[in-house]
Amino acid sequence: MSDMHSTPGPREPARPGNDNGMSRRSFLRLSGGATAFAGVAALTAGLAPLRELASFTSLEKFLQKHYKEMTPREMERVLDRIAREVERQYGMRPHVRDLKPMDGVEFVYALNLSRCIGCRRCVHACVAENNQSGDPALEYIRVVKMPQGTFDLTKGEHNYEPESVPEEGYFYMPVQCQQCANPPCVKVCPVRATWQEPDGITVIDYDWCIGCRYCQAACPYFARRFNFKKPVIPKERLNPNMSYLGNRPREVGVVEKCHFCIQRTRAGRYPACLEVCPVGARKFGNVLDPESEISYILREKRVFTFILKEEQGTLPRFFYYLDK
Amino acid sequence: MTVVRNYLLFLRRCLRVAFAGDWRYYAWMGVLTAITLAGLHAYAEQLAGGLATTGMTDQVSWGIYIANFTFLVGVAAAAVMLVIPVYIYRNRHLSDLVVFGELLAVAAILMCLAFVTVDLGRPDRAAYMVPGFGKLNFPGSMLAWDVVVLAGYLLLNAHIIGYLLYCRYQNWTPRRWFYIPFVFVAIVWAISIHTVTAFLFVGLGGRDFWSQAIVGPRFIASAFVAGPALIILALQVIRRVSTYVVPDEALLTLRSIVQVAMLINAFLLINEVFKKFYTDTAHGASAEYLYFGINGHDALVPWIWTAIALNIVALAILVLPVSKSLRYLNTACACAIVGIWIEKGMGLVVPGFVPTPLGEVVEYMPTWNETLISFAIWAFGLLAFTVLLRISIPILQGSINKENERAEIRGSGRSVRTPETRALHVQTEEEK
Incomplete structure (x- = not known):
């Protein structure tokens, strides 16, 4: 006992006069056991909600490689797993592919603001094509109703619900992923779960995203969406034509966004939003092909073409233009 | 082998003392x-239900978790404010207290890591950040930088205090080359963790x-207010509940740090507010939302003005000589901590998202579940800090050391009543 206060400095406590250590000790041991038991019981009860997580992850998914590091055989196995999962959940065998970018293709989008009437058909076609969650509703395209005479987005209205569109005195500005050539979202991702493909599409590996949402904070176009809940897609709405980097059903806790309908466009079709547009405001194509419609528009409408937030230096592949 | 065995014995005694104390400790x-x-239950709910159990949305995609994270990185960084006077200016008043500062840093980093983890949508994939197994986007992503510097800071501090305490336990003189270089690295590193968090x-x-x-x-600047202010309060609690002597001079040395940092912080705030409001460009919409609200959306307005009021009170007390009295100093510290927590937490994170890049104004309000998780992480941090102090204080005082190791082991393998528990126990009786 005497060596316990060997260093000077601390206040010297008085020695205890009466030591009832034994009874105290046994009491502590008893209550310690009871506390430990109560603690384990409380912990078990407290973690009960985790039982719902049975299908959250598996060793197979955890050990799955990053998209860019998978061999073709590994990718085949993964595509098969995805198909099995979709079948189990929706009772329909999907056609899941991993379409690669085509050589000599760089996709570009152009949107004619003089034509857009703000009907939001593109928004819904996109949801249907890309298997977005219906509850909670998740949409890639946001149409902003703008008063004529300004491009100041803070003056816009997002939740407009008039009897009919277009409304007098307004124009409509649909915004979706701008597929930047210098994408801030890609730069910030801590795990390289999102990157730019050679054909200009910025994609996400949904099986690699950790859900930190840093890319959402970085995006100057409000283009990225997060699955705050397990996505729910009505069975009858499921689009069975799927691709790994595109519209296969997503899991809870990951980010997604417009990918120019990669499952369509890499197979030579137009994006769903373009096909549905009733006024032909949307144009899409290969900018490396001088004969394409998109090349023609960018060449001929040059004076009336602009990109959103040019000062950000993001170099979008999404152009807005006006008729003369 | 004896080296390992000795160290394991040391750890065992540490563990045992962590579970021993008087009724107040329990x-x-x-x-x-x-x-x-x-909070663990609340987190289980969040894992099962997704982040929809929080108040976050696509519009405001970070909330109270990242707010607390930001604040606590500052606390961790500011722990070195105790280290600098000791090792650079050789201020003896603070020398043993360095350990307390670094323990606070360790606890704060643990809280930071907990806050970023609960913010993840897929914590099961956190391992994808480990180089080799995953694909850490270093040096591209500032978040990757943050993970690296925080982990490094945790290791540095754990090494320094772990080594110093073990030397004290063994009654060895610490070898300077084995910790002094780390101390200096830690000083620079501390600045870096908060700079990197700012760069985020x-x-x-x-x-x-x-x-x-x-x-x-x-x-x-704000970290060097909140961190030392927290240490001032913590040291007074330590000297009240343990037998450890903390001289008033040490508290007053810290006071002058808080004082200067608070003045600089206020000056920088004025610069920021002037730029945002006088220029009156469209870029000031977030600041307008924060301080005055936009079109009736004003959830943060009462908070930020409370923060400003608290900071002004703290500043006023700190610059006056009354703050040499501990009661006033404590008031100032408490005001400054809360004020900075609001201003640099929610007051920094949320307005960055409002309005959205497309001009939409969506407000954020943490849910009950989210709030509970945040409280629980604070409780966990305090738990860690208390345990670390509970172990370190008797070692620093010399009441747990190599000499009495044998006695304890021979006495009773399972006894919770070691000399160091008695010291605490006795003090309670004295107070009665």
């Missing part, structure tokens, strides 16, 4: 454990509210 630890468990925000060019060069300096 009550305190019991309450903290209960809150932590409640500053690097987002699309968010005008954050993308300001002044954010980094303001982070450091």
Whole structure:
């Protein structure tokens, strides 16, 4: 006992006069056991909600490689797993592919603001094509109703619900992923779960995203969406034509966004939003092909073409233009 | 082998002392454990239900978790404010207290890591950040930088205090080359963890509210207020509940740090507010939302003005000589801590998202579940800090050391009643 206060400095406590250590000790041991038991019981009860997580992850998914590091055989196995999962959940065998970018293709989008009437058909076609969650509703395209005479987005209205569109005195500005050539979202991702493909599409590996949402904070176009809940897609709405980097059903806790309908466009079709547009405001194509419609528009409408937030230096592949 | 065995014996004694104490210690630890468990339950709910159980949305995609994270990185960084006077200016008043500062840093980093983890949508994939197994985007992503510097800071501090305490336990003189270089690295590193955290925000060019060069300096200044202020309060609690002597001079040395840092912080705030409001450009919409609200959306307005009032009170007390009296100093410290927590937490993170880049105004309000998780992480941090102190104080005082190791082991393998528990126990009786 005497060596316990060997260093000077601390206040010297008085020695205890009466030591009832034994009874105290046994009491502590008893209550310690009871506390430990109560603690384990409380912990078990407290973690009960985790039982719902049975299908959250598996060793197979955890050990799955990053998209860019998978061999073709590994990718085949993964595509098969995805198909099995979709079948189990929706009772329909999907056609899941991993379409690669085509050589000599760089996709570009152009949107004619003089034509857009703000009907939001593109928004819904996109949801249907890309298997977005219906509850909670998740949409890639946001149409902003703008008063004529300004491009100041803070003056816009997002939740407009008039009897009919277009409304007098307004124009409509649909915004979706701008597929930047210098994408801030890609730069910030801590795990390289999102990157730019050679054909200009910025994609996400949904099986690699950790859900930190840093890319959402970085995006100057409000283009990225997060699955705050397990996505729910009505069975009858499921689009069975799927691709790994595109519209296969997503899991809870990951980010997604417009990918120019990669499952369509890499197979030579137009994006769903373009096909549905009733006024032909949307144009899409290969900018490396001088004969394409998109090349023609960018060449001929040059004076009336602009990109959103040019000062950000993001170099979008999404152009807005006006008729003369 | 004896080296390993000795070290394991040391760890065993540390573990044992962590579970020993008087009824107040058990009550305190019991309450903290209960809150932590409640939070664990809330987190289980969040894992099962997704982040929809929080108040976050696509529009405001970070909330109270990242707010607390930002504040606590500052606390961790500021722990070195005790180290600098000791090792650079050789201030003896603070020399043993360095350990307390570094323990606080360790606890704060643990809280930081907990806050980023609960913010993840897929914590099961956190391992994808480990180089080799995953694909850490270093040096591209500032978040990757943050993970690296925080982990490094945790290791540095754990090494320094672990080594110093073990030497004290063994009654060895610490070898200077084995810890002094780390101390100096830790000082620079501390500044870096908070700078990197600032860059996390500053690097987002699309968010005008954050993308300001002044954010980094303001982070450091406010951290050097809140951190030492927290240490001032913690030291007084330590000297009240243990037999450890903390001289008033040490508290007053810290006071002058808080004082200067608070003045610099206020000066930088004025710079920031002037730039945002006098220029009156469209880039000031987030600041307008924060301070005055936009079109009736004003959830943060009462908070930020409370923070400003608290900071002004703290500043006023600190610059006056009355703050040499501990009662006033404590008031100032408490005001400053709360004020900075609001201003640099929710007051920094949320307005960055409002309005959105497309001009939409969506407000954020943390849910009950989210709030409970945050409280629980604080409780967990306090739990960790208390345990670390519970172990370190008797070692620093010399009441647990190599000499009495044998006696304890021979006495009774399972006894909770070691000499160091008696010291605490006796003090309670004295107070009665």
